[in-house]
Amino acid sequence: MSAEGLGGYLVPGTDEAYYIPNFVTEKEEEYLIRKICESPRQKWKALPNRRLQIWGGDLTPKGLLIPQALPPFLDTYPDVIARIRATGAFQSSAHGGPNHVILNEYCPGQGIMPHEDGPAYHPVVATLSLASHTVFHYYRYKDDTSTPKDHETGSGRSIDKKPFLTLFLEPRSLVITRSSLYQGHLHGIDDVEDDVFPPAHAVHDAHITPIANVDLLADSRYREAVLHNGNLTRKVRYSLTCRDIERVASRLPFAKR
Numbered sequence: 001m002s003a004e005g006l007g008g009y010l011v012p013g014t015d016e017a018y019y020i021p022n023f024v025t026e027k028e029e030e031y032l033i034r035k036i037c038e039s040p041r042q043k044w045k046a047l048p049n050r051r052l053q054i055w056g057g058d059l060t061p062k063g064l065l066i067p068q069a070l071p072p073f074l075d076t077y078p079d080v081i082a083r084i085r086a087t088g089a090f091q092s093s094a095h096g097g098p099n100h101v102i103l104n105e106y107c108p109g110q111g112i113m114p115h116e117d118g119p120a121y122h123p124v125v126a127t128l129s130l131a132s133h134t135v136f137h138y139y140r141y142k143d144d145t146s147t148p149k150d151h152e153t154g155s156g157r158s159i160d161k162k163p164f165l166t167l168f169l170e171p172r173s174l175v176i177t178r179s180s181l182y183q184g185h186l187h188g189i190d191d192v193e194d195d196v197f198p199p200a201h202a203v204h205d206a207h208i209t210p211i212a213n214v215d216l217l218a219d220s221r222y223r224e225a226v227l228h229n230g231n232l233t234r235k236v237r238y239s240l241t242c243r244d245i246e247r248v249a250s251r252l253p254f255a256k257r
């Protein structure tokens, strides 16, 4: 897929969000989940409400990546990184493709509070969802002129409760977010076990943010649920959040003796 090819996946009403269903096959999904689950126990970092793995290296507090090779299940089979590179979405980033992956595991009932990602990343993110659907919200700060106390969490600034954009993420889908949507706004996932969608007639209700990518969904059962008051129970979801960290430390600082 070329950069021009990405156009067909643009989420209506946005100019910087792309939704690509079936980015990996069911067989590849199964393989990826197996590899994720087979990772050594020490690879998991436990947070209060979810677990994660970090691939590609560690980030220093100053935003420098101490690089490590990505595992074969990300860059050989399946070649997720090469496929993301081929979309052209990272064309203007330092390395033309992602060099860092955060893998999150969410059990049903777990989510991620609205937040901004750190400044070390090029403003493009590609997120692959595996094993479960989820509903992903983007929020605005209420007062864009106030001074942030903490950029990363947005603490100290109040957030508009109603998302300005909501996407439905199918398992095996890739969502690519660029520029303004990603910088200066927040994103998050509610910590619910079920996603309940409004009846069709309520879609114009001012309190409801419609699912912007409903026409891009590949599975008609999901489309039906989203459009007609469905209720979808979440399963365990794995997300691979792929980014390009611009500043990478040389691999050789300790080579000379």
Ligand SMILES: O=C(O)CCC(=O)C(=O)O
Binding pocket: 102, 104, 112, 117, 127, 187, 239, 241
């Ligand atoms: O799991 C996701 O889809 C989002 C994860 C995320 O926002 C993050 O790791 O910063």
Ligand SMILES: [Fe+2]
Binding pocket: 115, 116, 117, 187
């Ligand atoms: Fe994030």
